[in-house]
Every structure is written in structure tokens, then in C-alpha cells.
Amino acid sequence: MSAAIPLFDVGWAASPPPLARRLADYICGVKLMDLPRASIERAKEELLYHVGLAFSGAKTTVGRQAVEFAYSLTRCPGPSTVISHAGRVGMVEAAFANASTVRALGFDDVLFPSATHAGLLTYPAALAVAEQQHSSGAELLVAVVTAYEILGKLVLDEDGRRAPRRPSMPFGPFAGATAAARLMKLSPTQTANALGYAADSAMGLKEGNEQQPTDVYGLIARHAIMASLLAQAGGETALSILEGKYGFYATLIGRQPDPQALIARLGHDPEILRVTQKRFPGTAMNIVPVELVLDLVRSYGLSASNVARIDIELPDDRKTFEDSIATGPYPTRTQAESSLPFQTAIILLDGHIDFLRYDNPNSPDILAVTKRVHIHLAPHADSRYARVSMTTGEGRSFIREGDTYTFPPLNAVEWLAKDGVTFVPREQLERFAASVRDLENVQDVADLVPLLAPSPAAQSSW
Amino acid sequence: MIDRRTVLKGLGVTLAHIGSAPALASANEATTPVPTPSAPMSVRLAEFVRRVRFEDLPPEVVEKAKAQLVYHLGLAFNGIAMQESVEARTVMQPLAKTRGATVIGEHFRLPIAEAAFYNSTLMRAVWRDDVTWPTGIHAGILIYPPGLGLAEARHASGRELLVAVVLGYEVMCTLARAADPWAAAQPRRPSMVYGGYGPITVAGRLMNLDVARLANGYGYAANVAMGVPQGGQTTQYYGLLCRNATFSAELAEVGGAPYSPYTIEGSAGLYQSFFGEVPANLPSLIASLGSRWEILTAAQKRFPGTGQNTVPTEVLKALIGEAHLTPENVARIDAITGAVTDSPERKKELASLGPFRDWVDAWSSLPYSLAVVLVAGNLDPAGYQANLENPRVTAAMRLVHLHTESGHDAPRYARIEVTTRDGRRLVRDSDNVVYPFPREAWGPWLRQDGSRILADDQLLALERLIADLEHVEDVATLTATLIPPKTHA
Numbered sequence: 015m016s017a018a019i020p021l022f023d024v025g026w027a028a029s030p031p032p033l034a035r036r037l038a039d040y041i042c043g044v045k046l047m048d049l050p051r052a053s054i055e056r057a058k059e060e061l062l063y064h065v066g067l068a069f070s071g072a073k074t075t076v077g078r079q080a081v082e083f084a085y086s087l088t089r090c091p092g093p094s095t096v097i098s099h100a101g102r103v104g105m106v107e108a109a110f111a112n113a114s115t116v117r118a119l120g121f122d123d124v125l126f127p128s129a130t131h132a133g134l135l136t137y138p139a140a141l142a143v144a145e146q147q148h149s150s151g152a153e154l155l156v157a158v159v160t161a162y163e164i165l166g167k168l169v170l171d172e173d174g175r176r177a178p179r180r181p182s183m184p185f186g187p188f189a190g191a192t193a194a195a196r197l198m199k200l201s202p203t204q205t206a207n208a209l210g211y212a213a214d215s216a217m218g219l220k221e222g223n224e225q226q227p228t229d230v231y232g233l234i235a236r237h238a239i240m241a242s243l244l245a246q247a248g249g250e251t252a253l254s255i256l257e258g259k260y261g262f263y264a265t266l267i268g269r270q271p272d273p274q275a276l277i278a279r280l281g282h283d284p285e286i287l288r289v290t291q292k293r294f295p296g297t298a299m300n301i302v303p304v305e306l307v308l309d310l311v312r313s314y315g316l317s318a319s320n321v322a323r324i325d326i327e328l329p330d331d332r333k334t335f336e337d338s339i340a341t342g343p344y345p346t347r348t349q350a351e352s353s354l355p356f357q358t359a360i361i362l363l364d365g366h367i368d369f370l371r372y373d374n375p376n377s378p379d380i381l382a383v384t385k386r387v388h389i390h391l392a393p394h395a396d397s398r399y400a401r402v403s404m405t406t407g408e409g410r411s412f413i414r415e416g417d418t419y420t421f422p423p424l425n426a427v428e429w430l431a432k433d434g435v436t437f438v439p440r441e442q443l444e445r446f447a448a449s450v451r452d453l454e455n456v457q458d459v460a461d462l463v464p465l466l467a468p469s470p471a472a473q474s475s476w
Numbered sequence: 477m478i479d480r481r482t483v484l485k486g487l488g489v490t491l492a493h494i495g496s497a498p499a500l501a502s503a504n505e506a507t508t509p510v511p512t513p514s515a516p517m518s519v520r521l522a523e524f525v526r527r528v529r530f531e532d533l534p535p536e537v538v539e540k541a542k543a544q545l546v547y548h549l550g551l552a553f554n555g556i557a558m559q560e561s562v563e564a565r566t567v568m569q570p571l572a573k574t575r576g577a578t579v580i581g582e583h584f585r586l587p588i589a590e591a592a593f594y595n596s597t598l599m600r601a602v603w604r605d606d607v608t609w610p611t612g613i614h615a616g617i618l619i620y621p622p623g624l625g626l627a628e629a630r631h632a633s634g635r636e637l638l639v640a641v642v643l644g645y646e647v648m649c650t651l652a653r654a655a656d657p658w659a660a661a662q663p664r665r666p667s668m669v670y671g672g673y674g675p676i677t678v679a680g681r682l683m684n685l686d687v688a689r690l691a692n693g694y695g696y697a698a699n700v701a702m703g704v705p706q707g708g709q710t711t712q713y714y715g716l717l718c719r720n721a722t723f724s725a726e727l728a729e730v731g732g733a734p735y736s737p738y739t740i741e742g743s744a745g746l747y748q749s750f751f752g753e754v755p756a757n758l759p760s761l762i763a764s765l766g767s768r769w770e771i772l773t774a775a776q777k778r779f780p781g782t783g784q785n786t787v788p789t790e791v792l793k794a795l796i797g798e799a800h801l802t803p804e805n806v807a808r809i810d811a812i813t814g815a816v817t818d819s820p821e822r823k824k825e826l827a828s829l830g831p832f833r834d835w836v837d838a839w840s841s842l843p844y845s846l847a848v849v850l851v852a853g854n855l856d857p858a859g860y861q862a863n864l865e866n867p868r869v870t871a872a873m874r875l876v877h878l879h880t881e882s883g884h885d886a887p888r889y890a891r892i893e894v895t896t897r898d899g900r901r902l903v904r905d906s907d908n909v910v911y912p913f914p915r916e917a918w919g920p921w922l923r924q925d926g927s928r929i930l931a932d933d934q935l936l937a938l939e940r941l942i943a944d945l946e947h948v949e950d951v952a953t954l955t956a957t958l959i960p961p962k963t964h965a
Binding site for chain 2 (some may be wrong): 076082083088104106127179210211213214215216217218219220221222228229230233236237240243244246247248249250251252253254255257259260261262264265266268
């Protein structure tokens with residue numbers, strides 16, 4: 015007996031298989047050798063990036079709270095590692111805790127144009143499952159690259175910019191579920207059902223942009239793993255849960271994809287190569303204009319004392335993201351982080367982004383500069399487009415324009431050690447970084463992930 | 477794996493007009509704590525939940541809370557061998573703990589949220605859990621599992637559990653009265669929108685969360701609204717919702733993430749996101765909390781199929797008994813229901829003539845439900861499944877003509893007009909069906925399937941503890957009876 019129409023009982027001779035099944039066929043068919051070298055290297059880079067973030071997040075109150083909560087739930091040892099913490103917990107608890115620490119500072123990577131937090135939605139679930147499954151490094155890489163690919167391609171280009179919900183809310187569970195399904199070696203039928211469970215666990219509202227909850231991503235990671243576990247156990251979801259008249263797209267997104275086109279795009283123009291890291295707090299939508307501001311300030315010696323007016327042109331879809339263009343005062347730190355005028359002001363005041371400025375976003379010197387920032391919204395095809403014009407008190411104008419920015423590669427060990435040495439010896443981090451750089455040859459991820467946790471003896475000495 | 481069983485035989489049925497339904501008419505008006513009118517809705521809900529005392533609950537409300545607990549435990553015993561439950565057990569067993577919340581019928585324990593998932597799945601597995609009217613929420617399976625787990629873990633008293641459960645129904649269904657998700661532009665099941673409010677209310681009350689934390693918990697409730705209505709119900713859906721909401725409540729207790737206080741009425745909040753507007757009657761509904769006692773609207777099921785078809789099916793059953801109707805002497809059946817706000821797709825499901833792939837596929841079909849009754853004279857789980865391909869039933873379905881009619885206030889109103897081959901015209905209607913579930917039925921109901929899992933003395937203790945729940949000092953003594961003796965393992 016099943017509650018939904020089983021996926022495997024229906025003949026598809028007369029019509030194409032449902033979208034979930036076609037996605038599943040793709041997910042199950044990806045091979046490491048088929049992946050571009052750039053995608054593989056990017057997957058390693060993003061792994062290092064997010065692990066570094068987890069160490070940083072573990073030092074925050076939010077991060078510590080999530081870790082302690084995971085341990086309180088587990089009550090007895092499990093198979094999975096929580097980054098920065100000795101002792102092991104259950105797989106879903108580890109995914110929850112790691113997602114929460116990765117997100118704690120508001121950093122993580124973002125896929126464009128889908129505007130989804132791909133790494134945050136993928137790595138915590140993938141690491142927890144890979145460790146539990148004793149997956150190889152190659153399997154982990156394939157799972158991660160495939161998860162980014164599915165997530166990015168499922169989001170119709172326009173959805174990232176105009177969805178009534180943040181795209182990561184409805185689409186988020188697909189990434190972790192894809193990675194988990196792949197690592198659990200689910201069959202295509204099971205994988206399709208895992209995607210169905212992921213669709214059914216889509217959740218989240220946009221209300222309270224200014225207070226984006228950090229533990230939403232931990233909840234999504236739990237959903238994603240559960241989706242694959244239930245599918246593995248035989249659980250079933252509706253055949254057409256994605257594209258059906260009352261399916262995921264119709265009821266949560268408000269428009270339907272072209273299944274044929276979506277499937278045809280899989281594997282082309284890899285999504286993981288579209289990802290953008292964050293190196294400072296705030297929305298990734300502001301990275302391009304912030305870097306343009308930094309470039310202008312550094313190139314021409316501009317500062318709060320000599321710039322009289324700043325004009326920034328942005329795509330008009332920013333009107334639905336008011337916090338990102340707010341000139342203050344800022345009710346919360348998070349709202350300031352999201353604000354391009356705020357970030358512009360602190361750059362003009364200090365010549366760089368001083369994170370301490372976020373602690374006092376309404377200081378008079380900052381608000382005095384944000385009032386000089388004038389945002390202009392206009393139609394642009396690229397959601398990241400920005401044009402920054404600074405006019406000095408003498409009337410000279412300096413202009414920069416762009417629609418993309420890529421941060422220079424990380425120095426892996428330094429990135430991990432920045433906060434990681436608080437928890438584990440530097441030598442351990444060096445071993446981890448080296449193993450990640452050679453991840454396709456790692457036999458068992460369960461040997462790798464524990465490098466991110468201190469020994470119990472070391473932890474007890476904190 | 478087993479098929480659904482016949483249960484609750486011989487309990488009888490009462491057809492009643494809702495206007496004279498005793499429980500609804502005697503709703504408590506003494507409680508009605510007045511929320512702060514200017515506060516955000518989530519704060520007002522939290523204030524209400526904090527204020528209600530056991531003494532505020534009318535006796536019939538307390539009795540209903542006990543009865544629904546008995547009912548859902550019986551369903552869990554029935555559902556334990558169903559495929560849906562087997563799958564859930566497969567997933568949960570590796571997560572087993574030696575400490576944690578009780579798992580019905582098992583020796584292992586689970587974290588509270590996971591136990592809520594599993595126990596909810598058991599209660600849902602035979603698809604006869606309660607539904608509230610007119611709100612259409614599957615409330616019991618969202619409320620009792622976290623209630624039992626948390627009350628056990630915190631050694632709450634029976635009174636505390638009863639209050640929490642009643643409040644869970646109250647908050648969830650009051651919010652649901654404001655807007656019907658089936659009638660939305662993007663229709664979905666009501667539990668998909670409002671379901672998170674039940675577990676979080678129950679949990680918040682049992683955790684004794686202060687107003688600020690509980691209000692923040694309602695931020696989680698809005699954000700865990702989940703589910704896609706396409707193609708029937710995903711297996712374990714309610715269990716998953718229960719799990720997520722319970723986990724969120726636990727997060728809210730330890731501080732959690734700060735949600736906007738306006739997740740209910742905000743410009744990107746619950747109602748705006750699912751309905752495109754905030755209902756005008758929402759403030760008055762919030763102000764009415766505690767005046768209606770929504771738990772009294774919870775309806776049990778005695779046979780499979782959507783609760784929307786219960787009243788017309790029972791009406792036809794009554795006519796069959798009175799007039800000795802058979803497929804051979806009936807020429808036409810007109811089934812008239814109130815002009816509900818169902819989506820066109822939902823109306824198609826309700827009017828479906830098949831063919832049906834399985835009993836789930838036939839779940840919403842009123843013609844099928846009426847035809848089985850006409851052919852078999854009754855409708856029980858076995859009969860519901862056995863007649864899917866019965867040519868007499870298929871032929872009888874074609875006698876059925878469905879209509880809607882405005883002007884009926886009762887949400888479950890139904891009228892059946894039967895025209896016989898000899899020209900007689902028989903008409904009967906009802907606003908509601910209330911299945912009696914008196915205390916003397918509790919024991920047989922629990923034993924019917926529970927005896928395969930638990931010892932007789934456990935079942936007897938369980939029945940007595942629930943009957944006297946307001947005097948139980950520690951709910952853990954009740955949940956202990958749900959663990960089978962080693963000899964039953």
C-alpha cells in the first residue's frame with residue numbers, strides 16, 4: 015500500500031517520464047571522469063571555504079548553541095563529526111550543527127543567477143552522509159558537483175530574482191537530497207522519490223528579511239537527509255510532484271519549467287562554476303558593487319572626506335529586497351549587513367571593510383555617509399549588474415561598472431587555520447587541506463572529516 | 477505488511493444537526509483571555525497560550541481530549557504493521573537511543589522530534605486520524621505525538637498534557653478558520669499551511685515557554701509550513717511535519733533564531749505568501765480564542781475515505797436501512813452538499829468515477845463511497861478496498877449525481893435524494909455526523925489491535941490512566957504502558 019502513486023508502476027511508453035525521474039536518471043548517471051577538471055577543483059575549493067566558515071561560526075554564540083543542541087539531542091555517540099567539536103553525533107544532528115556553524119556569520123557561497131546558497135545547502139548534508147557511508151573522496155566530489163548542478167538548474171533563471179520566497183527556501187532541500195541520494199547509492203526510482211520528499215519539505219517565508227534565521231539551513235539539511243533515508247526505505251511520493259498541476263512549481267513558484275529544456279541543460283555550463291563566495295558579511299547581491307566601490311577608493315584615494323555624492327545603479331528587482339538598498343538607520347545588524355549604502359559608507363570611512371563596524375551600524379559617521387548614497391533602479395538582465403559613480407566635493411566623477419566578481423583563490427591552510435586553530439592543531443588542518451586537494455584519491459571520507467574535530471583530551475583542556 | 481482492518485465495529489452512529497450539537501453549543505466563555513490588541517499576532521497567540529489554565533477548560537473539552545488520545549493510540553496500534561510504518565521504522569531504528577522518548581510498540585527510544593515523527597506515522601498509517609471541521613486539519617496526528625513525547629520527557633502532569641493538547645487544536649484551527657487553503661489560487665491541504673502551529677503550541681506549553689520564546693516559536697511554525705498537494709499525500713508527510721515542528725519548538729526553547737514577530741500578518745508572512753492577503757477576520761478570530769474550543773470540532777472516522785464524504789455516506793446508509801434500498805431497486809441518487817470552496821481539481825477528485833488504481837486513488841470519490849454502501853449495505857476498511865473492481869459498484873456509481881447548493885451554514889451539510897425504480901422519492905439530510913466514543917468503547921478500541929503489541933494489564937492501565945488523566949502526576953507513567961513487555965518483543 016502506498017499513499018502516493020508509485021513511480022515504478024507506470025509505463026512511460028506514451029509520454030516522457032516525469033521530471034523527478036529524469037532528474038534522478040541524471041543524478042545516478044554522473045561519473046567523476048565526466049566532470050570538467052574546473053568543476054572538481056571548484057568543489058574542493060568550496061569544501062575548504064565552508065569548513066573554514068564552520069570553524070569561524072563555531073566561535074559565535076549561534077554556532078555554539080547549535081552544536082550544544084545537536085549534542086543534547088544525540089544523548090549518546092553517533093557516527094558523525096561535528097566540525098570543531100570532539101565526540102560524535104548522529105548523522106542528521108551533525109548536518110544540522112555543521113550547517114548552523116557554516117551559516118553563523120552570514121557568509122557562504124551563492125549560486126547565480128539562482129541566488130541559492132548552494133554550499134550551505136550541500137556540504138553539511140554531504141559530509142555527514144559521506145562519513146556515515148564511508149564514501150570515497152571521488153564519490154563525495156561527484157555528489158557535491160551534482161547537487162550544485164541540480165539546485166542551480168531547477169531554479170528557473172527568473173525565480174531567483176522574483177520569487178515570493180527566498181530561492182533557497184523552496185529549492186534548498188533538493189541540493190542536500192541529491193548529494194545524500196548519490197552518496198547512499200540510491201536507485202533512480204529511489205532518487206526520484208528522494209527528490210519528491212525534498213519537494214514536499216520545501217518551506218520558509220520571506221517575512222523578516224532583516225532577521226534571516228541561521229538555523230533554517232540546518233533544518234533544511236535535516237530534511238534533505240531524511241528525504242533520502244525515507245526513499246531508501248521504500249517511501250514514495252507523487253509521480254509528478256515537481257511539474258504537476260498542483261506540484262512544486264505550480265504551488266510554490268508560480269510557473270512551470272520546460273522539462274525538456276531543463277534536462278537538456280544538465281551538465282552544461284556547470285553550476286558549480288557559477289558560484290560566488292562571500293568574504294565579508296551581507297548579501298552576495300552586493301559583492302559586485304562593493305568591489306567596485308573598493309576599487310574606486312583604492313584607485314583614486316577617495317574617502318568620506320572628499321566624496322560628496324555616490325550614485326549606484328542596480329537592477330530594478332532590488333525593489334523587492336529593500337534592506338539591500340536601505341540608507342539607515344538600521345534596526346538590526348543584519349539589516350546593516352544587507353545594505354549596500356552601509357557597506358559603501360564604511361569603505362569610504364576606513365578604506366576597507368572593517369568587520370567591527372557591523373557592531374555599531376548606526377554610528378553618526380556612518381549614517382552621515384549613507385545619506386550621500388543614491389540608489390537608482392533600472393531594468394538589467396543580469397541580477398548582479400552595478401554601476402558606481404562617485405563625485406567629489408570638487409565635482410570630479412569616477413565611475414566603475416560590472417556584473418561579476420571572483421575572489422582570488424583561498425590559501426587553504428591559512429583560511430582553515432584562521433579560526434580552526436582554536437579547535438584543532440594546525441598540523442591537523444594542514445593534513446585536511448592536503449587531503450582535500452587530493453580528494454579524488456581519498457579512499458574513505460570517514461578518515462578525512464574527523465580531522466576537523468579536536469581529540470576529546472584536547473577539548474577538555476579548553 | 478497488512479491491510480487495513482475493520483475497527484470500531486458496533487459503536488454506532490448518530491446523525492445530528494450541528495445546531496444542536498451539544499459540545500459546540502456549550503463552549504466555554506469564561507476563559508477568553510484578552511490578548512494585547514496592538515501586539516503582533518504571534519505575541520497574542522503566545523499570550524493566550526500562556527494564560528489558559530486547566531480550570532478554564534469545560535468538562536466536555538477535557539473529555540474530548542482524552543477520547544482523541546485513546547482514538548489515536550488505537551490507530552497507532554492498528555497502523556504499526558502498515559508499510560508506511562515499516563519504512564519509518566527502517567529509518568528510525570538506526571537512530572535508536574537508550575534514552576529519549578517512548579516509541580509506541582517498541583523497546584528503543586528516540587529523540588523527541590524523531591519519536592514524534594514515528595508515532596505520528598503510526599497514527600496516520602491507516603488514514604483514519606481525526607479531522608477538524610470546517611478547518612480540515614489532521615490535528616490529532618500533529619498534536620498527540622509531540623505532546624506525549626514532551627510530557628514524558630519533562631515528567632509533566634496529565635493536566636498539563638490535556639491543556640497543551642487542547643491549546644494545540646485551538647491555535648491551529650483558529651488560524652485555519654481565517655482562510656481555506658483549498659480555495660486559494662494555489663490550493664493546498666490545510667495542514668500544509670497551518671500544521672506547524674499545533675506541535676509548536678503543544679510543545680511551547682509543555683516547555684513552559686515565556687511569551688517571547690513562544691511567539692518566536694510561532695515564527696518557526698510559519699516557516700515550517702510545508703507540503704505539495706500534487707498526486708495524493710506523500711507517505712510519512714504528517715510525521716515529517718510533526719518532526720520538523722517539534723524540532724523547531726526545541727530550538728525555540730534554547731533561544732533559536734530570531735524570527736520576525738510578524739510572520740503571521742506581515743507583508744511577506746504566512747497569509748500573504750499562501751493567500752495573497754491577510755484575512756480581515758483574523759484579528760477577531762484571534763480575539764475569539766478560547767470561546768469555541770476547536771477540539772470539539774475534531775471528527776473521527778469509522779470508515780475509509782475523505783472526511784468530506786462522511787456525512788452523505790452516513791445519510792445514505794440511514795436511508796438504506798429505512799427503505800431497504802439495493803442497487804436493483806434504486807434508479808438514481810442525488811447527493812447534494814453545501815457550496816464549499818473547493819478547487820476545481822478537488823471537485824473532480826470528489827466526483828471521480830474511477831477506474832481506481834488502489835484504495836488511495838478512490839479516497840476522495842463520493843460516488844464510490846455511496847456505491848459501496850449501496851451494494852454492501854455498509855462501509856468498512858475491508859469493503860472499501862475489496863470493491864474497487866466490483867462491477868456492481870461500478871454500475872452503482874453511475875446512479876450517483878452530485879450537486880452543490882448554497883444557503884447551508886453547516887460546512888458538512890449533505891442531502892441525499894434517492895429515486896427508486898418504482899417511483900418513490902426518499903430524501904434525508906444532515907448537517908453533521910458525530911460518532912459517539914463513550915468511555916465504555918475505549919477499552920475495546922485499545923485492545924482491538926493493541927493486544928497484539930501490549931499485555932492486557934498494560935492496556936488496562938493505559939485505559940485507566942487516560943480516563944483519569946487530569947489526576948496523573950507524571951505522563952511518563954502513561955507512556956511506559958506503550959512499551960511492550962519483553963515477552964511480546
